[in-house]
Amino acid sequence: MKDKQDDLINYVIALGDDSLILGQRLSEWCYHAPFLEEDLALANVALDFIGRAQMFYEYASQLETRVLKENARSADQIAFLRDTRDYRNLLIVELPIGDFAFTMARQFTVDVFNQLYLQQLVNSTDSTLAAIAGKAIKETDYHLRRSQEWMLRLGDGTDESHQRMEKALKELWGYTAELFTMSAYETALLRDGISIDRTALCSDWRKIVTELLQQATLKVPSDEWQVTGGREGLHTEHQGDILAKMQYLQRTYPGLEW
Amino acid sequence: MDSIPVISEPLAERMARRRDSAYPALWDLLDQVKDPEIPVLSLWDLGVLQDIVVADQTVLVTITPTYSGCPALREMQQDIDSVLIAAGYAKVEIATQLAPAWSTEMISEKGRQQLLDYGIAPPVSRRGQPICCPRCASPKTQLISQFGSTACKALYCCEHCAEPFDYFKCL
Numbered sequence: 358m359k360d361k362q363d364d365l366i367n368y369v370i371a372l373g374d375d376s377l378i379l380g381q382r383l384s385e386w387c388y389h390a391p392f393l394e395e396d397l398a399l400a401n402v403a404l405d406f407i408g409r410a411q412m413f414y415e416y417a418s419q420l421e422t423r424v425l426k427e428n429a430r431s432a433d434q435i436a437f438l439r440d441t442r443d444y445r446n447l448l449i450v451e452l453p454i455g456d457f458a459f460t461m462a463r464q465f466t467v468d469v470f471n472q473l474y475l476q477q478l479v480n481s482t483d484s485t486l487a488a489i490a491g492k493a494i495k496e497t498d499y500h501l502r503r504s505q506e507w508m509l510r511l512g513d514g515t516d517e518s519h520q521r522m523e524k525a526l527k528e529l530w531g532y533t534a535e536l537f538t539m540s541a542y543e544t545a546l547l548r549d550g551i552s553i554d555r556t557a558l559c560s561d562w563r564k565i566v567t568e569l570l571q572q573a574t575l576k577v578p579s580d581e582w583q584v585t586g587g588r589e590g591l592h593t594e595h596q597g598d599i600l601a602k603m604q605y606l607q608r609t610y611p612g613l614e615w
Numbered sequence: 616m617d618s619i620p621v622i623s624e625p626l627a628e629r630m631a632r633r634r635d636s637a638y639p640a641l642w643d644l645l646d647q648v649k650d651p652e653i654p655v656l657s658l659w660d661l662g663v664l665q666d667i668v669v670a671d672q673t674v675l676v677t678i679t680p681t682y683s684g685c686p687a688l689r690e691m692q693q694d695i696d697s698v699l700i701a702a703g704y705a706k707v708e709i710a711t712q713l714a715p716a717w718s719t720e721m722i723s724e725k726g727r728q729q730l731l732d733y734g735i736a737p738p739v740s741r742r743g744q745p746i747c748c749p750r751c752a753s754p755k756t757q758l759i760s761q762f763g764s765t766a767c768k769a770l771y772c773c774e775h776c777a778e779p780f781d782y783f784k785c786l
Contacts, residue, residue, distance in 0.1 A: 394770060398762035405766065408684025412713065488714035492683055495716065495786050503761050
C-alpha cells in the first residue's frame with residue numbers, strides 16, 4: 358500500500374516537473390520574442406504550464422501529507438528546493454530554447470503529445486488527476502492551434518525559416534522517444550487505471566506529426582538516435598542551468614514570499 | 616428560433632444553487648467582489664463563485680479557477696476574505712474546486728453584457744457565430760493573436776472601424 362502511494366506521488370511530481378520546466382523555458386522568451394503579440398502568446402502559454410505544475414504539486418503535497426503528516430513538503434518546496442537528480446521531467450522540455458524555430462518545433466511535438474495524453478488522463482480513476490486533465494486539455498487545444506500554425510508558416514516560408522525548422526526538428530527528434538517511454542512507477546499505476554499507457558500513443562502521434570510536417574514541406578527526421586533518462590533523474594547538462602536560475606531566489610532567501 | 620434564450624447547464628446548476636441557498640445574504644455580499652482584471656464583472660457573473668456554505672461559524676466559499684495559471688486567483692481569494700471579514704464573519708475558508716472545469720458557459724447573461732459594455736467582446740455562444748466589434752458591432756473582424764493581454768483574452772481588430780479589441784476566448 359505504501360509503495361503504491363510512493364508511485365502515485367512520484368507520478369504526480371513527474372507530471373508537474375514536465376509542466377514547470379517547459380513553462381520556465383517558455384518564459385525565457387518574455388521581452389525577447391520576435392514581436393509583441395508573440396511575446397504575449399509565449400508568456401501566456403508559459404503561464405498555463407506553470408499553473409498546471411502548481412495543480413500537480415498541490416496534489417503531490419496533499420498526498421505527502423497523508424503519509425508524512427507535518428513533514429510533508431508544500432507545493433513551493435517541491436518546485437524550488439529539489440536538486441537536479443530529484444527532478445523527473447522528460448529531457449525534451451529542459452533543452453534550451455534555441456532559436457524561435459526550435460522553440461516552436463519542440464512546442465508542436467509536445468503539444469500534439471499532450472493533447473493525446475490528456476484525452477486519456479481525463480478518464481483516470483484518480484479523480485484529482487482527471488480534474489487537472491479536464492482543465493489542462495482545453496488550454497492545450499489553444500497551444501496546439503498556435504504551434505501548428507507556426508510549423509506551417511516557418512516550414513513553408515522562406516529558405517531560411519525552412520532550413521532552421523529542419524535543423525530544429527533534427528536536433529530534437531531523438532528526444533521525442535522519451536514521450537512514449539514508461540517509467541517503473543507509471544507502469545505500476547497502470548493496472549488501477551491511474552496512469553496512462555504512453556507507448557500506446559506513439560502511432561497516433563507519429564501520424565499527426567508526419568501529416569503536418571508534410572503539409573509544412575518539412576522532412577520527418579530519421580530515428581538515428583534516442584536518449585532517455587529524465588524520469589529517473591538522469592538529465593542533460595542544461596537542467597542544472599535552468600534550476601540555478603529558477604531556484605536562485607528561494608535558495609538565497611529561503612521562504613521568501615511575494 | 617434564435618430568439619429563445621438558452622442558458623448552459625453549468626450556469627443553470629449554479630443559479631439553482633444560489634436560488635436554493637440558505638444564505639442569500641452572503642451571495643449578495645460577495646456580489647461586491649469583482650474580477651481584478653475586469654473590475655466591472657463580479658466573481659458570480661464571471662462564473663468563478665461556485666458555492667457558499669456556513670458550518671461551525673465558518674464561511675466556506677468554493678471557487679473554481681478560470682485558467683490554470685491565472686495570477687488573479689490569489690487576489691480573488693484575498694478580496695473574498697476581506698469582504699467577509701469586514702462584514703463581521705470572523706472565520707472564512709476558501710476552497711478551489713477543479714471539476715467541473717470552469718468554462719465560458721458559466722458566465723451569466725449579465726456578465727456577458729458587462730463585458731461588452733467594458734469593451735471586451737464576450738465569448739460566442741455557438742460555433743460559427745461571428746465575433747462582433749464591441750464598439751461598432753460590425754461582424755467583420757479579424758484575429759490578430761490567439762493570446763492577448765491576459766490568458767483569457769485574444770486580440771482582434773475590427774475591419775469596419777479599425778479599432779483593435781479584446782475578445783474573451785471560449786474555454
